[in-house]
Amino acid sequence: MDNSYTIAVIPGDGTGPEVVNEGIKAMEAAAQRFGFALNFVRYPLGGEHYKKTGEILPDNVLDELRGADAIFLGAIGHPDVKPGILEKGLLLRLRFELDQYINLRPIKLYEGVATPLREKGPDDIDFVVIRENSEGLYAGAGGILKRNTADEVAVQESINTRKGVERCIRFAFDYCRSRNKRKKLTLCGKTNVLTYAFDLWERTFYEVASQYPDIETDYAHVDATCMWMVKNPEWFDVIVTDNMFGDIITDLGAMIQGGMGIAAGGNINPGGVSMFEPIGGSAPRYAGKQIINPLAAISSVQLLLEDIGEQKAAALVEAAVKKVLKNDIKDVSAGKMGYTTSQVGDMVAEYIKTGNSGV
Numbered sequence: 001m002d003n004s005y006t007i008a009v010i011p012g013d014g015t016g017p018e019v020v021n022e023g024i025k026a027m028e029a030a031a032q033r034f035g036f037a038l039n040f041v042r043y044p045l046g047g048e049h050y051k052k053t054g055e056i057l058p059d060n061v062l063d064e065l066r067g068a069d070a071i072f073l074g075a076i077g078h079p080d081v082k083p084g085i086l087e088k089g090l091l092l093r094l095r096f097e098l099d100q101y102i103n104l105r106p107i108k109l110y111e112g113v114a115t116p117l118r119e120k121g122p123d124d125i126d127f128v129v130i131r132e133n134s135e136g137l138y139a140g141a142g143g144i145l146k147r148n149t150a151d152e153v154a155v156q157e158s159i160n161t162r163k164g165v166e167r168c169i170r171f172a173f174d175y176c177r178s179r180n181k182r183k184k185l186t187l188c189g190k191t192n193v194l195t196y197a198f199d200l201w202e203r204t205f206y207e208v209a210s211q212y213p214d215i216e217t218d219y220a221h222v223d224a225t226c227m228w229m230v231k232n233p234e235w236f237d238v239i240v241t242d243n244m245f246g247d248i249i250t251d252l253g254a255m256i257q258g259g260m261g262i263a264a265g266g267n268i269n270p271g272g273v274s275m276f277e278p279i280g281g282s283a284p285r286y287a288g289k290q291i292i293n294p295l296a297a298i299s300s301v302q303l304l305l306e307d308i309g310e311q312k313a314a315a316l317v318e319a320a321v322k323k324v325l326k327n328d329i330k331d332v333s334a335g336k337m338g339y340t341t342s343q344v345g346d347m348v349a350e351y352i353k354t355g356n357s358g359v
């Protein structure tokens with residue numbers, strides 16, 4: 001078979017392994033339906049593995065991951081491991097080393113899902129955040145002087161390179177064009193205060209914009225973006241922003257689309273290996289109970305299939321997710337679905353095997 005893909009799987013911690021299993025079911029159903037082959041290679045990385053072995057991300061594993069067609073990640077984060085160790089050593093290291101410079105976060109309210117925005121429905125909440133994923137405050141620049149003294153100084157700098165900013169903005173314009181909805185790209189920044197970093201972002205944005213006359217441009221400060229996401233989410237089509245602001249507004253986005261149970265994301269290197277994950281974290285208190293919603297993981301499988309070029313399979317995965325949300329699940333929150341994690345995965349897989357992309 002010529003279309004066969006190697007998918008590296010990192011189930012990770014907490015509820016990660018449970019939701020990953022359901023994502024794999026969906027991928028296998030899609031592969032069967034569309035006649036491609038998947039070779040899953042599992043890597044036991046995460047908090048448990050770190051506690052047992054002291055290893056976070058060995059170099060030989062990283063090298064193997066470079067050879068995969070895509071990476072499917074469950075969740076990283078362990079209650080016994082100090083915050084920062086796994087996040088920086090595993091998740092951020094993967095993003096940086098594999099140069100996954102785009103964090104793609106669709107914010108889409110599906111029919112049948114409750115949003116806290118009383119007057120808004122699926123027609124109003126349907127946009128995508130393109131978050132820069134390799135620089136900014138996440139670059140790790142800075143340091144602490146005179147730690148634990150009265151004269152302590154902590155500096156954390158935001159790194160913004162012309163190259164890094166431009167490739168992200170270009171990706172966002174291209175994405176907005178191919179998404180072909182409202183064809184409007186909003187730059188989210190803070191040009192009134194961060195007058196160095198967002199000066200670079202703003203100049204680059206309008207320079208690149210001149211090459212995309214079919215795309216309407218817009219600008220909003222990050223605080224105002226939060227306000228509009230709640231008040232008028234229908235104004236947005238695609239938002240492009242830096243790493244830190246993107247981190248914050250995508251959690252807000254996850255809430256207005258119904259919660260972490262359905263929020264998916266992709267860490268994308270358009271010319272390399274990309275990694276897909278539900279954005280909800282490891283939720284240790286729900287682990288092993290079969291009550292977590294696997295739809296966020298399954299929607300990240302949709303993004304993964306799009307990335308490897310299996311567009312039809314991706315469309316069918318989305319249709320199956322929509323169908324389960326509309327017909328079966330009562331509530332997307334953990335423990336309130338009316339089904340176990342694996343029952344939800346089974347229903348999705350069944351819809352993929354038997355359904356078509358029109359819901």
Ligand code: IPM
Nearest residue numbers: 087088091092247250265279
């Ligand atoms: C996310 C997460 C990560 C981030 C954490 C776990 C390091 O919140 O993917 O949004 O801040 O990027």
Ligand code: MN
Nearest residue numbers: 247248250251
């Ligand atoms: Mn986040």
